[in-house]
Amino acid sequence: MAFLEETVRGIRKDIVKMIGKASSGHPGGSLSSAEILTLLYFEQMNVDENNPQKEDRDRFVLSKGHAAPVLYATLAAKGFFPNAELENLRQLGSILQGHPDMNKVPGVDMSTGSLGQGISVAAGMALAGKMDNKSHKIYALLGDGELQEGLVWEAAMAASHYQLNNLIAFVDNNNLQIDGAICEVMSPFPIDAKFEAFGWNVITVEDGHSFDELRTAVEAAKKSEDKPTVIICKTVKGKCVSFMENNAGWHGKGPNAEEVKQALAELEA
Numbered sequence: 001m002a003f004l005e006e007t008v009r010g011i012r013k014d015i016v017k018m019i020g021k022a023s024s025g026h027p028g029g030s031l032s033s034a035e036i037l038t039l040l041y042f043e044q045m046n047v048d049e050n051n052p053q054k055e056d057r058d059r060f061v062l063s064k065g066h067a068a069p070v071l072y073a074t075l076a077a078k079g080f081f082p083n084a085e086l087e088n089l090r091q092l093g094s095i096l097q098g099h100p101d102m103n104k105v106p107g108v109d110m111s112t113g114s115l116g117q118g119i120s121v122a123a124g125m126a127l128a129g130k131m132d133n134k135s136h137k138i139y140a141l142l143g144d145g146e147l148q149e150g151l152v153w154e155a156a157m158a159a160s161h162y163q164l165n166n167l168i169a170f171v172d173n174n175n176l177q178i179d180g181a182i183c184e185v186m187s188p189f190p191i192d193a194k195f196e197a198f199g200w201n202v203i204t205v206e207d208g209h210s211f212d213e214l215r216t217a218v219e220a221a222k223k224s225e226d227k228p229t230v231i232i233c234k235t236v237k238g239k240c241v242s243f244m245e246n247n248a249g250w251h252g253k254g255p256n257a258e259e260v261k262q263a264l265a266e267l268e269a
Contacts, residue, residue, distance in 0.1 A: 014073035020260035030070035032235040049079040063118025064143035065099040080107035116151030126167035145177030147188035159228040160199030167228040174237035201229040208233030
């Protein structure tokens with residue numbers, strides 16, 4: 001557990017530093033989902049940083065593609081590419097653009113950005129795995145605001161119809177999106193009942209920053225026999241940086257030098 005805690009602390013620091021250097025990016029939703037990716041890449045998923053394209057690997061799709069910094073920081077920490085590359089976030093010619101590119105970034109299984117498309121592709125990957133009698137899992141991470149996209153529910157219906165128990169989706173339920181509270185913009189609630197109605201196995205994690213709770217949920221999801229699983233994680237947008245926490249204004253902007261310094265000091269504390 002100490003290893004995971006130290007790893008996620010480093011990932012959060014890298015998120016702050018890279019977005020600060022770029023003066024652009026999405027810190028809020030990257031920070032809120034850091035534990036989810038840390039647990040998957042450092043404990044639960046079958047991946048090999050030395051062979052990113054190995055056939056039997058588990059796949060991860062960042063459906064909320066704007067949270068690319070958390071994926072980049074996690075991949076760098078895992079060793080898919082040098083950590084120094086993070087300094088080039090959103091720079092002209094960099095492999096690390098504002099949304100993940102599967103053709104440029106080692107370890108990225110799907111190019112994403114348009115909300116709703118990531119979970120749709122993940123369902124397709126899971127169906128392909130079923131048809132080929134493969135045993136690997138497909139993981140996807142959605143934002144709660146993303147649930148406002150109709151495409152999400154088309155994918156949910158298909159995943160249930162084809163009994164894709166090899167698909168495990170996470171909802172980063174931090175309750176905020178670019179324009180404010182999700183319940184005010186276009187409420188997706190009740191999230192659990194909606195997925196249940198679409199035929200999914202539903203697990204709610206009350207603390208999406210608890211490795212113990214996340215681990216228990218993932219291990220239960222892996223045992224599903226005939227349904228896809230969604231793990232609804234209650235999280236805090238901007239987690240661990242005081243002036244970003246629960247602040248929709250930090251959905252998509254970069255901190256200045258002084259703010260970076262303050263955030264890093266808090267993460268070191």
